[in-house]
Amino acid sequence: MTGKFITLEGGEGSGKTTNLIFIKHWLEAHDIDVVVTREPGGTPIAEKLREVLLTTKNSEQIATDTELLLMFAARAQHVAQVIKPAIEAGKWVLCSRFTDSTYAYQGGGRGVSAERIATLESWTHGDFQPDVTLLLDLPVDIGMQRARDRAELDRIEQETLSFFERVRQSFLQRGQQHNRYQVIDAQQPLAQVQAQLTALLEQLV
């Protein structure tokens, strides 16, 4: 039996990490082997690329095309080394961010056409797609406040509010186009978010 590939998406401060851990524990309590991972990153080489992508200390600006190719380079490595082998071994993979984030940030945020992103998506992982994508949706100002309270902002998190508004709308729009999306209102109290996640997980297992 092959495993399932579940991705968590959403803006800064939407609760991806907290809920990733909640889902992991829930699945383990139901005797499912779980691999928790994240993008960009998830393997030693992909984490090196993450550093190049997110550091605020580059001595030059990363060109938009470079950023996109790097995101997909890290993803190719992550899929080949971690995600596919785990799923083929019957494990479930929980991944914080995947290609939907590229459409939202580089597409919605930076204005790269969906067509250009789709070319790299299809080149890199063709028909391999998440089984379920959980979108934690939250108004931008609330999410950014949470993110700022938590840690220093990385290169991408230092963008403007209107950038993140475009990111949010782009996620919501993709949510309507793809059946694998489950949109969750992340403004609710955590207990309610997690009750909703539990209901979704019960349907999945």
Place this chain on the structure above:
Amino acid sequence: MTGKFITLEGGEGSGKTTNLIFIKHWLEAHDIDVVVTREPGGTPIAEKLREVLLTTKNSEQIATDTELLLMFAARAQHVAQVIKPAIEAGKWVLCSRFTDSTYAYQGGGRGVSAERIATLESWTHGDFQPDVTLLLDLPVDIGMQRARDRAELDRIEQETLSFFERVRQSFLQRGQQHNRYQVIDAQQPLAQVQAQLTALLEQLV
């Protein structure tokens, strides 16, 4: 007036660096502003990617697709930050290796289809191509002996002889398909190679 984009291609030990410097001096003696650069690399970020690509110390294997996307990520940055601005400012750019090396090493060497490489080429630099490509051609055993005498071999240089034979044939084949190629017999004494380069340069300026 815009400048020219000249690339040097060829296997290990074919004399790319020596002849790059020769060409640079020749052009400067003819009052031409020259930028000398190399791939993968050529900008601080692209050099970081070069390190990931060429180190023999990665704790995991780089997947072939990752390698290709990384090559083009470094190239996108190099073209945007260095090559195009220099040419637009009227300078000549001399670059050791460019996309032809990707066709030779990842295509000929590793067996990636030319079609898959062409997708990334067209995504990354579309119609932007070298004006002239100088291919320094040399039998593989002679080139490898020169490279071994010179320094420790990097990750790609540690491939097998048959890998480099496929690389050489792939370069020669592309040389027949593209008018911008000038194939130079790098087995000749250096003085003869450079007399040939001088004749080519005189036609160019």
